[in-house]
Each structure stands twice: as structure tokens, then as C-alpha cells.
Amino acid sequence: MSLWEYANPVKFMLLSGRILPFLTGVTAFCLLGGLATGFFDTPDDYRMGSTAKILYVHVPAAMMAINAWAMMFVASLIWLIRRHHVSALAAKAAAPIGATFTLIALITGAIWGEPMWGSWWEWDPRLTSFLILFLFYLGYIALWQAIDDPDKAADLTAILCLIGSVFALLSRYAVLFWSQGLHQGASLSLDKDQHVANVFYQPLLLSIAGFVLLFVTLVLFRTRSEIRARRIRSLQMATNA
Amino acid sequence: MMPDLGIYTTHVIAAYGATAILLAGIVALSVLRSYRLGRDLERLEKLRASKSDG
Amino acid sequence: MIALLKRELTLALRNGGGAGLGLAFFLIVTILVPLGVGPDTAILAKIAPGTLWIGALLACLLSLDRLFQPDFEDGTLDLLALSPLPLEAIAATKALAHWLTTGLPLVIAAPILALTLHLPAQAYTTLILSLLIGTPALSFLGTIGAALTIGIKRGGLLLSLLVLPLYVPTLIFSARAVTLAAEGQSATAALLFLSATSLFILALAPFTAAATLRIHLN
Numbered sequence: 001m002s003l004w005e006y007a008n009p010v011k012f013m014l015l016s017g018r019i020l021p022f023l024t025g026v027t028a029f030c031l032l033g034g035l036a037t038g039f040f041d042t043p044d045d046y047r048m049g050s051t052a053k054i055l056y057v058h059v060p061a062a063m064m065a066i067n068a069w070a071m072m073f074v075a076s077l078i079w080l081i082r083r084h085h086v087s088a089l090a091a092k093a094a095a096p097i098g099a100t101f102t103l104i105a106l107i108t109g110a111i112w113g114e115p116m117w118g119s120w121w122e123w124d125p126r127l128t129s130f131l132i133l134f135l136f137y138l139g140y141i142a143l144w145q146a147i148d149d150p151d152k153a154a155d156l157t158a159i160l161c162l163i164g165s166v167f168a169l170l171s172r173y174a175v176l177f178w179s180q181g182l183h184q185g186a187s188l189s190l191d192k193d194q195h196v197a198n199v200f201y202q203p204l205l206l207s208i209a210g211f212v213l214l215f216v217t218l219v220l221f222r223t224r225s226e227i228r229a230r231r232i233r234s235l236q237m238a239t240n241a
Numbered sequence: 242m243m244p245d246l247g248i249y250t251t252h253v254i255a256a257y258g259a260t261a262i263l264l265a266g267i268v269a270l271s272v273l274r275s276y277r278l279g280r281d282l283e284r285l286e287k288l289r290a291s292k293s294d295g
Numbered sequence: 296m297i298a299l300l301k302r303e304l305t306l307a308l309r310n311g312g313g314a315g316l317g318l319a320f321f322l323i324v325t326i327l328v329p330l331g332v333g334p335d336t337a338i339l340a341k342i343a344p345g346t347l348w349i350g351a352l353l354a355c356l357l358s359l360d361r362l363f364q365p366d367f368e369d370g371t372l373d374l375l376a377l378s379p380l381p382l383e384a385i386a387a388t389k390a391l392a393h394w395l396t397t398g399l400p401l402v403i404a405a406p407i408l409a410l411t412l413h414l415p416a417q418a419y420t421t422l423i424l425s426l427l428i429g430t431p432a433l434s435f436l437g438t439i440g441a442a443l444t445i446g447i448k449r450g451g452l453l454l455s456l457l458v459l460p461l462y463v464p465t466l467i468f469s470a471r472a473v474t475l476a477a478e479g480q481s482a483t484a485a486l487l488f489l490s491a492t493s494l495f496i497l498a499l500a501p502f503t504a505a506a507t508l509r510i511h512l513n
Contacts, residue, residue, distance in 0.1 A: 054256040108256040155510040174464040228278040
């Protein structure tokens, strides 16, 4: 019995079907709880005022936007090396979610930036790399949709994902060279003195957990859809033949 | 009930609103697609079952 | 390999497509910018590096979708794959031919167009250097995009969406180098970064493109 057992679509469907209801409940609890306490129950920051509340959506969304791509990177590698279909489909399922998170991070960042920096958009390294990340997501999704043969599509998008990872990182450092940053550093760190105060910290952790769980739930859910779509395709081919 | 957001009320509400809309959107799309696929799959499976019977 | 290079070059020149069209496109883009921005010399001089580089980037994109597609359709690619030459070498040769027919003319034409944009005199060496170092990377990256989009209907648009984000590091370093030189500062650091990026791409792209081609050939 190993983890690879779940690479079998039937086993995956069984297990994911069993844990999804539970997972959905926990996700809803963390996400709504985190955002609600963030929105209703946190004090204003002395410098940022009530806009500090935006961070409870901005920070988790931004984190997950990057982690979603990282997950797609790992899933693509697994597909290329071990040829597990579930892995390829999970990467496909994750891309629109990652793109949505990126968009949320960009939009909430713009709304936060308008009163704080005095403009909706600054060509700051972090903002710019997020915009580039968004483009990578779009390209990845578009390539999946453009190719009919599912295995070929999985291969080609996996390669694109690997190349995209390398160049997203490269761009990240290239934009540092290109402009000075306005964006503050990380708000979270293991070093206690570094990160934000506790009143802000706990709701933030809860909403980060909410976003992580939301991502996991949605990926499982959408992977199930992809497996069904694949099954429909093979059934249709069988009946037409 | 409603916290006092001071001068930034529109900004905070807009940020939360945009997030809610986008998250609801991706969830709705996923559920809708899953529902459609489930329906199609059921129909196809039935079709196949009836064929193998006959 | 040399025979293949010769074949690619004659094909590109005979079609009249590659070289001429890319160059004309480059010309049009750099003429349109002053028309859009206005004839203010100071502004034009300031945006000249970026304009020239974006023009070069777009001109490079133009002929990419014909890089593998015709050979894939008429079976030449299958024959090439059977030849003793590894696919990596074939991809590299294709990229080289693409650069010779589109990149190199751009390098030669850029200084002339830079004159019309009033690029400061001290920036010309850096402009030519940056184009010489940077444009091969554009062609090599292009082979990845071209290989990924083989067989897709209207793949040209998708190709731009896939390839343009990959051009970001090259664009940043090279345009920065020229801007620095135009401002009279040292562009060495930017040029070194650009060279590193280009070398990395030149080393990586043939393998990726070949791996992609293998998926199509199976």
C-alpha cells in the first residue's frame, strides 16, 4: 500500500468522494470564519486604518496563487515521469483556481494600493511578477483547451508548466533589477519579532488555512470532473466506433 | 454589527466583494461543470447498459 | 547539420517571407510609435530603447509559427527525426536559421531606426551588443513555443500568448542596458545579466523543443 495507489482513477474517485463532503465543511468553516473575524473583529491598524482588513484576503490569495503553480509543477513532473493520468488532470484542474487566486491578489492589492500608495497600480517588482504569473496561467489554460488529444495535451502542458516555472522565477529576479520595490516584505515569518501582531495574526492564519483548504477541495472536485469527462470521451468513442 | 470602517469603507467592502464574487464564480463554474458531466456520464452509461442487454 | 541549415536558409529566402517581412514589420512598429507618441525628441529619445526592443520582439514572433508546422504537415519532420542527427541538433539548427533570417537583419536595421528615434550617440554600441546577445535567445525560445503549438488551428495567437511571457527576462535586461547606456551610465551589469540569460536559454531550449517534438512524433 503506497501513495501511488491513489493514482488509479477508480481508487481516486472512491477516496475523494468519501473525503470531499468533510473537506467542504472544514473549508467553509475556516474560510468564512477567517474572513468574518478578519472583517468584523480586528482593530484598525494605526497607519493603514481599516484597509488592514483587506490583507485577510490579499495575503492568502497571493500565497495560494504561487503555491497553486508549485502544485501544478509537481503534478506535471509526476505525469511526465510516472505517467499517472490523475496527476495530469489534477494539474489541469488546478490552473483556473490558481488564475482566480492571482486575479484576487491583484484586484485586492489594487484596491489597497489606491489609498495607501495613492495609485491603483504601481510598476513594482512584486506586482509585475504577479501580472506575469497571471499571463502564464492564461497561456497554460489556453494550451489545454487548444489540443484535442488528451494525452498529448497533458504532455505539452506539462512541458509548458516546467518551462513556465523556470521563467516565472527568472522574471521574478529580472524585475527586481528593473525597478525598485514599493511593496513591503513578507508579513509572516517564523521569527516572532518579524511578523504582525497577534490580533492580526490569528484571523490571518485562519483565512490562510481557509484558502489552502479551498484550493485542495476545489482541485479534488475539479479533478473528479476531469476524470468523468475523460470517461465520457472514451464511452463516446466506444459507441461511435 | 457592521464595524466602523472610517474613510476606507468603500475600499474594504470592494475588496471583500470582489473576492467573494471571484471565489463564488470559480466554485459555481466547477459545480456546474461537475453537474453537467455527471448527467452526461449517467446517460452514456445507461445507453451502454441497454446496448449490451440487447 | 550544415546541409539542414542551408535548406532552411534557402527556403526562408525563397519564400521571401521570413527575412523581408520581419524587417518590414520592425520598421512599421518603430514608425508607429512616434506617430502615436508625438514628435517630441526628448520623449522619443527616452523611450527609444524600449521601442526598438519591443519592435524586435514582435518581429521575431511573426515568422515563428512557420518554424515546424510545414515540416510537420508534409512529413519532413519524421524524416529528420529518422536521420542520424539528434532532434536537439535539428531544433538548434532551426533556431539558428530563424535567427539568421529574422534576428540578424534586425540587428543591422536597429541602429538606423534608432537614428530616427534620436537615441543618444553613446548608446549605439550597447544597442547593437544587446541585440546581438539577446535576439538569438528570442529565436531559441521561439522554437519551444513553435513546437508546443504544432498542429493547432490558428496557433499563431496562442503561440504569442505562450512565448511573450518567456521573453520578459530578455526584454528587461536588454532594454535596461540600452537605457542605462543612453543615460551615460555603465551598462556592463545589465549586459552580463543579459548574456547569462541568453546562454541559459541557448543551452536549455534545444532540449525542450526536442522533447516537445518527440511528443508530436509519437
